[in-house]
Amino acid sequence: MSGVDTRLDTSGWSFETLAVRAGQERSQFNEHSEALYLTSSFVFDNAAQAAARFSGAEAGNVYARFTNPTVTNLQERLAALEGAEACIATATGMAAILSTVMALMNGGEHIVASRSIFGATQQLFGTILPRFGVETTFVDQGGIEAFRAAMRPNTKLVFIETPSNPLTEVFDIAALAGVAHAGGALLVVDNCFCTPALQRPLQLGADLIIHSATKYLDGQGRVLGGAVCGAKALTEEVFKFLRTAGPTLSPFNAWVILKGLETLSVRMQAQSANALAMAQWLEAQPQVVRVFYPGLPSHPQHALAMRQQASGGAIVSFEVRGGREEAWRVVDNCRLLSITANLGDTKTTITHPASTTHGRISAEARAASGIVEGLLRIAVGLESPADLQADLARGLG
Ligand SMILES: *Cc1c(COP(=O)(O)O)cnc(C)c1O
Secondary structure, three states: OOOOEOOOOOOOOOHHHHHHHOOOEOOOOOOOOOOOOOOOEOOOOOHHHHHHHHHOOOOOOOEOOOOOHHHHHHHHHHHHHHOOOEEEEEOOHHHHHHHHHHHHOOOOOEEEEEOOOOHHHHHHHHHHHHHHOOEEEEEOOOHHHHHHHHOOOOEEEEEEEOOOOOOOOOOOHHHHHHHHHHOOOEEEEEOOOOHHHHOOHHHHOOOEEEEEOOOOOOOOOOOOOEEEEEOHHHHHHHHHHHHHHOOOOOHHHHHHHHHHHOOHHHHHHHHHHHHHHHHHHHHOOOOEEEEEOOOOOOOOOHHHHHHHOOOOOOEEEEEEOOHHHHHHHHHHOOOOOEEOOOOOOOOOEEEOHHHOOOOOOOHHHHHHHOOOOOEEEEEOOOOOHHHHHHHHHHHHO
């Protein structure tokens, strides 16, 4: 490719600048906005070049299951934001998790995971991977010691989400990296809720970061996507699996997410500020038993969250009195908040986890994760908190 290579010397750039500029390589047209290369394959100059591209002797694009310039642009930008050596984009967040496991694990090996991870991740680890000889021990409570106790000689990955979904439990990334490394395992952090705008797990000792780009990285609820970030030696293995097995991100989705990254920092700051306002308001409502938000001093890991994250993030969960009936009443009275399981959008969403996102896991597992019937989760967007409060007040009243 010709044109100005704006990837030169990004070393001194701050997060905000990287989010707007990193990874862009202009074509011969010198376009200002990132080009969308909606092509599945690439043409070679001659037979020798085709052979060299296929063998890897010459760098360059071959086929979009392997690489595509728009996807590469996204990967470089996200790697820069996470402070990672490399990033591999995937079709969805779940594809990122599956590809990581398939790339780095063998049958007979073991995962230690926090119980409070995304419902589909629990399903994958708990019901699908055992068919291939990969077992998972879920850690319910007991903090760092419980993770240490769950380690086995064949443990390959320690997998956490922080803050967790939906209870916003915060895990000490540096301490868990120590536990994982002492046992010869890798620490994998699902950084979906914070994004690199609020939290950089690699700097705290994590080995790999998982993203559901579907959430805040896109930021406007348009496309599905995922990513794995970390040292090149690890992401190369993920890439080998991806190019063969095919859970690749489409160039169109990559382009949408790339443009989403440009506003990530301002969105995360504004949505976190709105979430704090909502959490404070909810805590003052008599019908609310408890609010789960890392930015509130009442959160059990508030101090850790404030050390590890730039703010509390945009997810607030709360328990209403009266169980499922009252929780559903709040949901059914919403006219502004969207009733949807998605999160990470500029539009605020409300979810009843026990009957939706966590509905497929067993009642015992749900109880162990603390997903009670009165629990609601809001993913706070960019609307005015006053309007959101008026909407919730109708159902709470
Ligand atoms: C949504 C989500 C995922 C899965 O991502 P998809 O893009 O839906 O496959 C994984 N982890 C967390 C924390 C999520 O919220």
